[in-house]
Amino acid sequence: MTYAIIIVALLLLAAAFILIRTVMFARSSDQAYPTFESSVPELELDPLIPATHLSTVVQIETISHEDSTKNVAAHFRELHARLEEMYPLVHKTLTRELIDNYSLLYTWKGRNPALEPVAFMAHQDVVPADSHTLDQWTYPPFSGKIADGYIWGRGTQDIKCQMIAVLDAIENLLKNKFQPERTVILAFGHDEEVLGTGAVKVVKHLQEKGIHLQAVLDEGGCVYDGIIPGIKGYAATIGVAEKGYLSLRFKVEAKGGHSSTPTRETAIGILCRAIDRLQAHPFPYRVKAVLPMFKGLSPVAAPVMQIAFANLWLFRGIIRRRLASDPETAASIHTTIAPTIIHGGVKDNVLPGLAEAVVNFRILPGESIASVCERVRKIIDDERVSFEPVAGTSREPSPVSDTDCTNYRHLAALNDEFFNGAVSAPYVMLGGTDAYHFTEISSRVYRYSPCVMNKEDLEGVHGINERLSVDALAIMVKYFYNLIQRWGTKEESDY
Numbered sequence: 001m002t003y004a005i006i007i008v009a010l011l012l013l014a015a016a017f018i019l020i021r022t023v024m025f026a027r028s029s030d031q032a033y034p035t036f037e038s039s040v041p042e043l044e045l046d047p048l049i050p051a052t053h054l055s056t057v058v059q060i061e062t063i064s065h066e067d068s069t070k071n072v073a074a075h076f077r078e079l080h081a082r083l084e085e086m087y088p089l090v091h092k093t094l095t096r097e098l099i100d101n102y103s104l105l106y107t108w109k110g111r112n113p114a115l116e117p118v119a120f121m122a123h124q125d126v127v128p129a130d131s132h133t134l135d136q137w138t139y140p141p142f143s144g145k146i147a148d149g150y151i152w153g154r155g156t157q158d159i160k161c162q163m164i165a166v167l168d169a170i171e172n173l174l175k176n177k178f179q180p181e182r183t184v185i186l187a188f189g190h191d192e193e194v195l196g197t198g199a200v201k202v203v204k205h206l207q208e209k210g211i212h213l214q215a216v217l218d219e220g221g222c223v224y225d226g227i228i229p230g231i232k233g234y235a236a237t238i239g240v241a242e243k244g245y246l247s248l249r250f251k252v253e254a255k256g257g258h259s260s261t262p263t264r265e266t267a268i269g270i271l272c273r274a275i276d277r278l279q280a281h282p283f284p285y286r287v288k289a290v291l292p293m294f295k296g297l298s299p300v301a302a303p304v305m306q307i308a309f310a311n312l313w314l315f316r317g318i319i320r321r322r323l324a325s326d327p328e329t330a331a332s333i334h335t336t337i338a339p340t341i342i343h344g345g346v347k348d349n350v351l352p353g354l355a356e357a358v359v360n361f362r363i364l365p366g367e368s369i370a371s372v373c374e375r376v377r378k379i380i381d382d383e384r385v386s387f388e389p390v391a392g393t394s395r396e397p398s399p400v401s402d403t404d405c406t407n408y409r410h411l412a413a414l415n416d417e418f419f420n421g422a423v424s425a426p427y428v429m430l431g432g433t434d435a436y437h438f439t440e441i442s443s444r445v446y447r448y449s450p451c452v453m454n455k456e457d458l459e460g461v462h463g464i465n466e467r468l469s470v471d472a473l474a475i476m477v478k479y480f481y482n483l484i485q486r487w488g489t490k491e492e493s494d495y
């Protein structure tokens, strides 16, 4: 009997401990929103104005190519000319520089030149529309058609919308005679989709001028509506880091010969075994990598998720297994391994003298190109297999941007205000953006678009029927109208 009482008491104690930790975990996500008093009137906006602007730029086929000589100069020039026409005040007040031929860099001088500038980014270029799918588009991909409450076409979501929203916001701020205290920089690259040189050169240009940025906002996460499992309501996910990128070329050289008298292993066999060994030893799963995200989302997470994440000491194993079981969530908690290319052999009756393969790794922040190579060497443990990075493709994981700062809190405050009490949470982006290069001149680089996306909307990005609702674009303009004022002010830390 006494034993039973002790066991019940211990269980109750454990339950209480779990509960207390859960409450504390949810509380720790509470961020006090900074107060802000605007000095300009609230924005009265006819949503059709930005919609028409977006439609105009979508009709210009600014497709970027890996071979930059294929970029059509006339298209980028035309885009620049249209922007000049549509935003007369912006072009009268801000200085504009062309970097790397087509990347746009605008500078809006602040009242206090001693303050570090803030930057708003987007890219002018788009991906092509797959010619096999053209008949599946409701309106052609470069029509910019405004119909059924949407603007249709390439760039409406990725990401001409953000460029237009920022420019419309500033045009209206200028109409209302606003000048920021802090200098505001706009950087619209021209080759983000091909990981080109535009943003690299913009950053170099800013570095040469000795500019360090207080904060940067570029495309990335958005407000997810019912996409994250276990999360109710809107979740505004803000990219604070990007995974690194590494492709390794593996090589096995062997004596050739006739296949009637094969050696015990051929070059192909040795290479395949190495790759198999790699895949059998995935990089360790780090639940901690997504903890800040779940902390941010905990106010709207299902109770079972709240309990689990608040009590990693007990549930780490279960969470790890759950996240690792799905490729998407697995990629967010470890460095991934993907063999993507393999070559070897020339004829069916000849032993191959050479076998080669390329394996692509996406590196989780906290690891590095060197640590990945070291681990690969140990796992393969075969001197006959050599490997080296594919030239010009690798990049280290980005640094992780600060979230305990006013710039981040302003984003969270506006997300709450504009999106029905949406909670904000930081996350690590699986893909890359131009913002990566800006981490060299700022420790607060955020990747986020103030726009609600559901599952269907997401399919349009690089896919069929890319479109953005006229209302969603108007909200983006209003969001930036507010954010530029907030980020453009002096902060306590500046005093």
Ligand SMILES: [Zn+2]
Pocket: 123, 158, 159, 192, 219
């Ligand atoms: Zn993009």
